[in-house]
Each structure stands twice: as C-alpha cells, then as structure tokens.
Amino acid sequence: MVLLAMGITMNSLTGLGASAIVSVPFTVSEATGLSFGDLTLIVYILFVGAEFVIMGKKSSWTYLLQIPLSIVFTRIMNLIKAVLPYESGNLPVDLLVLVIAIILTGVGAAMTVDMALIPNPGDGIVASISARSGRELGLCKNILDLCCVCCSLIIGAVMGNPLMGVGLGTFISMIGVGRVIAVFNALARTGLRRMAGLETAEQKA
Template structure:
C-alpha cells in the first residue's frame, strides 16, 4: 500500500509549494516560514527556489546538531531540498496573480494558508522524507517533546525574526513581511491540527 502514501506525499508537496507562491501573490506578506527565504532571495537577487535550497540545507544541519546524529532521513532531505526548490520556481513561473482589492487579497491568503497547512500535514503524516522546513519542526518537537503544531507556530515566528535581522544587518528595508505573514504564523499550526482532525481516520488509518 506504500504507493498510496507516495501519491499522498507528492500531492502534499505540490499543495505546499502552491500555497507558498499564492501567499507571496497576496501582497499581504509571504508565509512566515518563507519570510527568511523570500528576504534572502530579494537581498541577494536569486530565485526563490535557490534561496529555499540554501535555507533548507542549513535546516538539515541544525536537525543533525539537535538530535546529535546523522540519519538517512536527514540526508535525504538534501536532495528533496533541490526538488522542492525547483517546485517552488515552477509554481512561481506559472502563477501570476495580482489581487485587485484587499478583500481579494484576504481570500487568496485564506486559500494559500489552507494549501500550506494541508501540504505540511500530508507530507508529515506519510512518514516519508519531510521537506527540511517541516523536518526541523518535527525534530524540535521530538527532541523537546512539544506537540508538532505548537512547535510549528513558534518556528514560523522565529523565521520572521530571522528575516528582520537579515534585513537589518544588510541595511535593507523589511521585505515580504505584512499582516499576511503574522496571520500565517498564528494560523498554520492551528490549521494543521484541523486537517489532522478531518483527515486522520479517512486517510492514514487505511493507508
């Protein structure tokens, strides 16, 4: 039955990448996890996918340090970083949305957060290789014995702080952070819990 999990996993990765790009398109600020990635791409004039690869490789290193071991799962996150980076660039290339009003932006933000949280939930529940942005959250959760969705909220907020610090030390204006970023930091962890309630028995007991 592993092929069913593989399908769920691929769907989850695509929802996650799609949600990140939609979040950027809102004009209300990027997703909290992506804030440091987006800031890096803007400051150093690189593709979003390239910046995500750099950050994700750092996340893999932090996972190894926190858990005090190097595992196959951690190492597999490195090639996944490249795949997910290219997936981000793909959706960024094909999606060109400019909201015409604040209400439209909020609606788009809601869709983006639903996509991101669903993507995180599906990829984490399959127990395959996580993208490093979620892998580091899972590692922190396991090492310090906190619920995954609570750690997700705290980690997202820390990424916003990293973005602010990066802008400050490079003497650049704050980029990509807005009300949408704050909402995503507060809501994504909670939405993951909602998806868990709605889909756990439907998908992951039978699969």
C-alpha cells in the same frame, strides 16, 4: 508536496509578505533580486543540518534525502511562481488568496509528515523539534515560524527596511499554518495513517 509548494508560493504572491517559514529567503530575494527558490534551497539545507543537531544520536542518514527532495521542491516553487498569473493589489482578493495559501500550506505540511515519507526540510525540522520536545506538531510549527519572522525582521532592518519581506500575510500565516496543521491532525491524521497501514505497522512493532 505539490499542495505545500502551491501554498508557500501563493503566500508570497499576495504582496502581503511570504509564509513565515520561508520569510528569510524571501526577504533576501527582495533585497538582492536573487532567485527565491534558490535561496529557499539554501535555507532548507541549513534546516537539514539543524535536524541532525536537534535529534543527536537519534538522527538518521535518511535526513540527507531531504536535500535532493528540496532541489525538486524548490524547482516546483519556481515553476508555480512562473505560471501563476496572479497579480496582487486588490486587498480583499489578496486576503482570500492568503487564506487559501495558508490552508494548502498547513494541509500539505501535515500530510507530508503524517505519511512518514521524506518530509520537506521546513516540516522535517518541525517534526524533529516536536519529537525531541514532546510538544504538539502545530505548536512547534508556530514557534519555528516566530523565530523565522524575527530573523527576517533583523535581516530587513540591516538592509534598510525591516518589513522588506514581512507583512500582514506573514503574521497571519505564522499563526494560521500551525493551527491548520493542528486541526487537520485532530480530524484526519489517525484515519489517514490507518488507511496507509502506518498505524497497524506501528502497533505490530
């Protein structure tokens, strides 16, 4: 979870646009000056509601546990943003930080979902879409990211600048995070779940 928070926050600090999944609250934050973490919390609560709609009768009350988790998670994001001394402006360095951010985000998201713990709502909604559609988790992540970026462009356009919270880094992360999840799961998911006893438990069930 900390890796995920670091990845999302570092992405926003590059000056190349926020990570796609949080591009909507980042765009609103840039336009209004409101807290990025607080706006992200609002979006995460909406994601939890969407999970109930997507899963229908297969929904679980445990989805609601994502809300207190989101409160802690977004406070960690605010803390990381406050303590990281990074200043954007050097494109090669910004791109390097972006790559690190994408890797951290993808690995953090994959590990959280794979361990069957309470997920971050951004990952929980992806897992719900994947479970309902039968599609691979990384692909569902790419699709949701695309939807978020489109919403950010629309919100930015209404506020006078379509690219207010969207940049090169947003589009790179939109593709990159989903692919990192897919590669990580292909290489490590089975082994991690076996080490955690999750594969054995599922087989016995």
